[in-house]
Structure formats: C-alpha cells, structure tokens
Amino acid sequence: MKNILFSLCLSFCSLHVIGQTTLPTSWDFNSTPASLPTGWSTNTTANYSSGLIDNNGSTSVAGKLQVTDHYVTIHFFDEPGNVSYNLKSYGTPTFMGTLEIQESVNGTSWSTMHTFNSGDFSSSWAQFSDTPDITSRYIRFILSNKISGTNAGLDDVSILANVPTIQEMNVQFEGNDIPNNSAVQFAENLSSTKVLKFGIENLGTGSSLTIGASSISGSAASDYSVGSSPSSIGTLSNDSLEINFTPSVSGSRVATLSIVNDDPNENPYIINLNGIGGTGASEPSANPTNLSVGMLKTYRVGASFNPSIAEGYVVLYKKNAPINATLLDGVEYEKGQGLGNAKVAYVGTNTTFWLNEATANDTFHIKVYAFNGTGQFINYKNDSPLQGEIITPMATMIDANYYNSIDVNQNSFVEDLHDVINPHTIRFYSNYKSDIVPQFIARDTTNNQRVVTGVYSNDQVVYSPPFAWTPTTSLNREHTFPASWMPSAGSTGTAEYQDRHHLFPTVSTANGQRSNEPLGEVITATSSYGDGKRGTDAFGNTVYEPREEQKGDAARAILYMMSAYNNAQTDNWALDNLLSNGPNQRQEVLVNWHINDLPSGYEHARNDYIDSLQGNRNPFVDSAQWVCYIDFRTMNYRSTPDSTCLALTSGSTTAPVDTNDSTIGVRGIDSDNNWIMYPNPSSTFITIGNNDFESILFIYDSQGRMKLNETLNAVETIDVSKLPSGIYHINLQSTLNETRQNFRLIKE
Numbered sequence: 001m002k003n004i005l006f007s008l009c010l011s012f013c014s015l016h017v018i019g020q021t022t023l024p025t026s027w028d029f030n031s032t033p034a035s036l037p038t039g040w041s042t043n044t045t046a047n048y049s050s051g052l053i054d055n056n057g058s059t060s061v062a063g064k065l066q067v068t069d070h071y072v073t074i075h076f077f078d079e080p081g082n083v084s085y086n087l088k089s090y091g092t093p094t095f096m097g098t099l100e101i102q103e104s105v106n107g108t109s110w111s112t113m114h115t116f117n118s119g120d121f122s123s124s125w126a127q128f129s130d131t132p133d134i135t136s137r138y139i140r141f142i143l144s145n146k147i148s149g150t151n152a153g154l155d156d157v158s159i160l161a162n163v164p165t166i167q168e169m170n171v172q173f174e175g176n177d178i179p180n181n182s183a184v185q186f187a188e189n190l191s192s193t194k195v196l197k198f199g200i201e202n203l204g205t206g207s208s209l210t211i212g213a214s215s216i217s218g219s220a221a222s223d224y225s226v227g228s229s230p231s232s233i234g235t236l237s238n239d240s241l242e243i244n245f246t247p248s249v250s251g252s253r254v255a256t257l258s259i260v261n262d263d264p265n266e267n268p269y270i271i272n273l274n275g276i277g278g279t280g281a282s283e284p285s286a287n288p289t290n291l292s293v294g295m296l297k298t299y300r301v302g303a304s305f306n307p308s309i310a311e312g313y314v315v316l317y318k319k320n321a322p323i324n325a326t327l328l329d330g331v332e333y334e335k336g337q338g339l340g341n342a343k344v345a346y347v348g349t350n351t352t353f354w355l356n357e358a359t360a361n362d363t364f365h366i367k368v369y370a371f372n373g374t375g376q377f378i379n380y381k382n383d384s385p386l387q388g389e390i391i392t393p394m395a396t397m398i399d400a401n402y403y404n405s406i407d408v409n410q411n412s413f414v415e416d417l418h419d420v421i422n423p424h425t426i427r428f429y430s431n432y433k434s435d436i437v438p439q440f441i442a443r444d445t446t447n448n449q450r451v452v453t454g455v456y457s458n459d460q461v462v463y464s465p466p467f468a469w470t471p472t473t474s475l476n477r478e479h480t481f482p483a484s485w486m487p488s489a490g491s492t493g494t495a496e497y498q499d500r501h502h503l504f505p506t507v508s509t510a511n512g513q514r515s516n517e518p519l520g521e522v523i524t525a526t527s528s529y530g531d532g533k534r535g536t537d538a539f540g541n542t543v544y545e546p547r548e549e550q551k552g553d554a555a556r557a558i559l560y561m562m563s564a565y566n567n568a569q570t571d572n573w574a575l576d577n578l579l580s581n582g583p584n585q586r587q588e589v590l591v592n593w594h595i596n597d598l599p600s601g602y603e604h605a606r607n608d609y610i611d612s613l614q615g616n617r618n619p620f621v622d623s624a625q626w627v628c629y630i631d632f633r634t635m636n637y638r639s640t641p642d643s644t645c646l647a648l649t650s651g652s653t654t655a656p657v658d659t660n661d662s663t664i665g666v667r668g669i670d671s672d673n674n675w676i677m678y679p680n681p682s683s684t685f686i687t688i689g690n691n692d693f694e695s696i697l698f699i700y701d702s703q704g705r706m707k708l709n710e711t712l713n714a715v716e717t718i719d720v721s722k723l724p725s726g727i728y729h730i731n732l733q734s735t736l737n738e739t740r741q742n743f744r745l746i747k748e
Contacts, residue, residue: 027040069144082160099141312372335444417630436609690712
C-alpha cells in the first residue's frame with residue numbers, strides 16, 4: 001500500500017557509529033581515508049580543517065570542533081588503558097567555551113572524565129591524558145558549549161589497551177578478534193561438517209585463564225556440537241576451541257555459543273553463530289513496517305521505520321517517480337549506489353535514515369527491504385517491501401510574518417526589502433567548508449565518497465571525506481558578486497564578503513576564467529571549460545557565461561547582494577555606481593536570466609538552508625516578481641514595472657501566498673478526485689473533505705509536528721483559529737480505499 005507520510009517520529013537519532021576497533025587505536029587526522037577509521041565516528045564532517053599547523057608542526061590537517069555538540073567518538077571492544085590527545089585553541093589566544101572528554105559503557109549514557117573550560121588551554125598545542133574505566137567501550141570528545149570566535153583543535157588522539165595483571169579472555173576466528181556478544185558467519189553444504197576453530201587467548205600477565213564447559217543454544221542448536229576445548233590457558237598464551245557445524249536444512253542456522261571462563265568481566269563469553277546451510281541465508285519472513293518522518297525540511301529529510309526480524313535493511317529512493325529496481329541475492333549494495341532508476345539511501349542495521357538530496361516540493365518514493373546474511377550469502381526480502389512517499393514542502397524556515405512589511409505599491413519598497421533581510425548573522429568565510437559543503441551541497445556516491453558540482457562548469461567532483469578545498473578537490477568558494485566590485489573591496493571580514501547567499505563551489509579552472517568579469521551572453525568565445533565560457537558579448541565587452549542551470553541562480557545572488565548591502569555603510573551598490581569599479585555588469589542580462597531560469601526546488605531548499613545559518617533570505621527566490629519593481633542601475637523603485645517581467649514571473653513565489661494556485665486558495669480543489677479545501681489563506685475556519693467518502697484529516701506544522709487529527713464524514717467545516725500563524729501541511733486519507741490528497745494551508 002502506498003503511504004503519504006507526514007507523521008512525526010517521536011524520537012529521531014542522528015548518531016551513526018561505524019563498527020568497533022581494537023586497541024590500541026590512534027589517529028593523527030592527517031590522512032583523508034575513504035571513511036573514518038574503523039570505530040571512529042562523528043556527527044558532522046566538519047571536524048577537519050586543511051591548512052592548519054598540526055601537533056607535529058607541519059602544515060597539514062588537524063581536528064577542529066567548531067559547533068555546539070560537535071563530537072568525535074571512538075568505539076572499541078577491548079578494555080581501555082590510557083587516553084592521550086592534543087588540544088589547541090583556534091581563533092582566540094585561549095580556548096573559550098566547554099570541551100568535555102566523556103566515556104560510556106553502551107554509547108548512550110555518558111560520564112565525564114575531563115572538562116576543559118575557558119582559559120584551560122591556549123593557541124599552542126598541549127598534550128593531555130586521562131584514564132577511563134576498564135568497563136567503558138566508548139570515548140567521546142564533545143564541544144558541549146561553543147562560544148563564537150573560538151574553536152577547539154584536536155590532534156594525535158590515541159587509546160592504549162589495558163594490560164591486565166589478571167586473566168583476560170579474547171577470542172579470534174579466522175584471524176579476526178571476535179568481541180564478546182558479537183557474531184561470526186560461515187556456510188557449509190547440507191549434511192556436511194565444517195569444523196570451526198576459535199582461538200582462545202589469555203591476554204593477562206598474572207594468572208592462567210580457566211575455561212569451563214561450552215554450551216550451544218538457539219533454534220538451530222542441534223546443527224552444532226562442541227569438539228575439543230582447552231581447560232586452562234597460561235598467561236599471554238592461546239589455545240583452540242573447536243565447534244562442529246553440520247547443517248540439516250538450507251538457509252540460516254542461528255545459534256549461540258556460551259563459553260564459561262574465569263575472566264572477571266566476560267563470563268560467559270558469548271558468540272552468536274550465524275551458520276548457513278547451502279549457498280545463502282534464509283530470506284526474512286517479513287519486511288519492516290510503518291515508515292514515518294522524523295525531520296522534514298526542504299533541504300533534509302530524516303525518516304525511520306519499525307523493524308522486522310532481519311539482520312539488516314536496504315533503503316531505496318527515487319525523486320518524483322515510482323521506484324523500478326530489484327535487489328539481487330548474493331550482491332551487497334552500498335549507500336550512494338544507483339540501482340535501476342533508484343538510489344541507495346542506506347544499508348545497515350539501524351531503522352533510521354537520511355535523505356540528503358532533498359529539495360523543495362519533491363516527492364520521494366521510498367522502498368525498504370529486509371535482508372539476512374552478508375556478502376555472497378545475503379538474501380533479500382524482495383516481495384512486499386515497505387513503501388511510501390515523503391513530500392517536502394515549498395519552504396520550512398520562513399516565518400509567516402517575514403515579509404509583512406513589504407508592499408510593492410509603496411515607494412519605500414526597495415528600502416523596506418533591504419530592512420527585512422538585515423541585519424543577519426555573519427558566518428565566518430572559512431566555515432563555508434563545514435557549513436555548506438557536507439551539510440547541503442555534497443551528494444552520496446559509492447565507496448563512501450561524496451560528490452560536489454562545480455556550478456559554473458558542471459564538473460562532478462568526487463572526494464573522500466573529510467572534505468578539503470585542496471589538493472584533492474580543486475574546488476573553491478566563488479564570490480558570484482566579486483569582492484573587487486564591492487565598495488569594501490579588500491576586506492575579508494565584512495558581512496558581504498562572507499554572505500552565503502552568493503557563495504558557490506566552483507572548479508578552480510572555471511573560477512579563474514570568470515575572474516571578476518561581469519556575467520553575460522558570450523558571442524565570441526576566447527576560452528571555455530566544461531559548460532562555461534569566457535569571451536565577448538554583442539557589445540564587445542568581456543563577459544563570462546556559466547552553464548544554463550546556474551544563470552538564474554547567479555543572477556539572483558547578485559541582485560540579492562545589491563539589495564542587501566546598498567547603503568549598508570552609506571555605500572551605493574547600484575550598477576551605475578559600480579561601473580567605476582570596472583564590472584560593466586548589464587542589468588538586462590541578470591533580469592533576463594532571472595526570468596528565464598526561475599527558482600527551482602533546489603534553490604528554494606538552498607534559500608531555506610542558508611536562512612537556518614544566517615537568519616535571512618534571498619527575497620527574489622521567494623517572490624520572483626519583486627525583481628520587476630527595482631531599477632538595479634540606480635537601486636530606485638519602479639512604480640510602473642515592465643509588464644513582460646511581471647507576466648513571466650507571475651506565480652513564482654513561496655511567501656507570503658502562492659499565486660500560482662487556484663483562486664479560492666492554495667491547491668484548493670482536486671477536480672479529479674473531488675477533494676475540497678477552502679478558503680486559503682484562512683484565520684478561522686476551513687471547509688475541507690470529500691463528498692464521496694469518509695476521510696481522515698491530518699494537519700502538520702512546517703516542522704512535521706501533528707497539530708490536528710479528525711475523521712471527516714464528508715466535506716466539513718473545521719476550526720483552525722487556534723493554530724498559530726504559519727504554513728501547514730494537510731494530509732487527507734480515504735477510509736474506503738487508497739485515495740489520498742495533500743494541501744498546503746496558510747494560516748493568517
């Protein structure tokens with residue numbers, strides 16, 4: 001059954017831990033592996049910074065914790081010994097804020113080993129160490145309180161293994177350490193016997209390890225038997241335990257091995273035996289259920305589902321089209337991989353996942369499959385996958401009253417627009433790498449890598465996290481409104497220099513070709529790279545022409561900058577005035593590009609995301625018609641805008657109302673299925689429902705939180721007066737069949 005999803009997941013966890021590591025473990029942050037070292041994880045890729053002087057005195061890569069609750073976590077299965085690490089203050093002479101070094105037994109409940117407060121370390125590297133409890137299996141470095149302007153540098157982290165003075169048990173299988181309560185997988189032909197040899201080690205230095213009786217339990221215990229077993233293992237010595245596996249039927253033959261011993265904290269030692277009879281694991285009996293949304297933004301979606309009895313799950317998605325893909329048994333898939341017409345969003349044991357490529361007004365078609373086994377033994381439940389649709393809104397960050405002071409019929413329109421988008425939060429230019437690239441721009445691909453598009457040339461740059469501008473990516477931040485045009489040219493600390501609304505990733509070659517030239521239509525090209533080119537326009541001026549998909553975005557970025565910063569420091573940002581700085585940027589080029597390449601869902605999502613960082617918006621993305629009311633050569637109000645401009649931008653708006661919808665309201669009538677919802681906007685009551693059948697009404701706010709749930713006998717009048725002003729998502733579901741309908745309500 002197809003599900004239209006706007007339900008709120010009560011608890012949505014973003015923690016993603018990658019396996020366990022053995023001890024000792026260490027990392028100097030200088031390498032850029034395809035993935036973090038085994039057992040190391042973070043809640044953002046922003047914990048790296050190239051060009052820093054690391055703890056060894058070289059210009060390299062060091063960790064940088066730079067937002068509140070930013071962490072690096074290490075997960076291990078050995079008893080830990082000493083933890084050492086190096087800290088340094090970045091941005092201020094001494095560290096400001098709170099940095100905690102924490103430990104945990106289970107990765108959920110944390111205790112603090114060491115707290116660093118303001119002034120506890122300086123801008124020179126200093127080494128520190130702590131001794132965790134031997135029962136801990138997680139160590140976390142977390143910036144629990146970020147103070148603007150200062151960051152915590154982290155480098156050369158190491159955790160030693162505890163050297164026990166008493167007996168300490170460890171188990172190996174096929175050369176790999178097998179932690180207590182973990183699993184091993186193997187296969188054997190039916191009625192044939194495979195001898196499983198487990199190496200039993202005593203890592204202790206003071207006492208022999210006593211091994212008692214081993215027992216096997218579980219649904220397939222009869223397929224296993226204990227062969228030989230040691231009774232005692234001397235200090236720093238090892239021996240073998242043999243288990244016989246004779247599968248009686250095909251598929252998964254799961255059992256639990258329990259080894260009695262006198263290790264004081266690992267008795268009994270538990271190993272889950274995931275045996276397979278024949279060539280593949282058993283197919284799961286059912287797929288997961290109840291797909292629900294935990295985070296619903298234009299720029300990011302988080303969702304979860306109820307688990308089934310399975311060893312893992314694969315999540316596929318496709319934008320704006322049904323999924324056409326089949327999983328093949330014996331083939332492992334990975335996040336970012338294309339499959340049929342879909343893409344893999346997640347593979348693993350968790351029941352939560354992220355859709356990192358969300359844009360505004362998208363319909364994500366989702367399928368979730370359960371599987372058992374790994375590698376060549378993997379077996380998918382291909383029939384009856386969990387299916388659903390997640391619909392992203394047109395805008396999620398905008399306040400319903402944001403543009404209340406704007407009236408295109410007022411002579412003060414240009415000044416009023418400037419005042420709405422100012423003041424706003426200034427984000428450090430150097431933080432663009434962590435603010436924008438991994439959190440919004442980058443897309444998943446195979447081999448744990450990610451992709452960034454160079455906006456001018458359409459280069460698809462693949463990188464292995466962590467992201468760095470050079471040398472691996474050849475990307476840089478392009479000022480669409482060149483810094484040399486700015487009246488404050490040469491100052492890198494100003495709001496205009498650091499404004500995210502006009503910064504885009506570009507490949508260095510394309511960025512060099514554009515330089516600080518005006519944008520325009522190239523008639524005679526002198527050079528080109530990718531889908532961009534440089535040359536002369538019809539007037540003989542040197543201009544740069546980016547790829548088609550970037551033209552409208554670039555135009556709106558420049559028009560935004562002029563509106564945001566005109567007269568900000570008594571500087572005139574009108575094109576006529578900027579001519580003295582040499583850009584010769586033609587207004588008609590920008591307006592034409594704006595008209596012919598109106599804001600896309602991606603640009604609406606980008607506007608929302610930057611709003612979440614800076615607290616302001618590009619108004620020409622929200623309301624494209626407003627460009628028609630400004631003469632950007634003089635930054636004066638146009639009381640009589642060009643009629644062609646008005647006509648071609650009509651309906652391209654997300655706020656305060658959507659003029660592209662029906663006359664009685666936003667998406668007010670679905671004539672095909674007889675759904676009705678009006679008036680819209682409304683401050684008191686709405687008439688809603690379907691006269692053909694009973695339906696269930698759900699109303700959600702822009703954060704995905706359910707605000708109203710009622711059963712409608714037909715078309716009824718509903719009181720919405722108690723809802724706060726804002727934009728709401730309405731979901732209607734027939735109780736008789738699969739017919740569903742979505743509306744967007746503007747509550748005044």
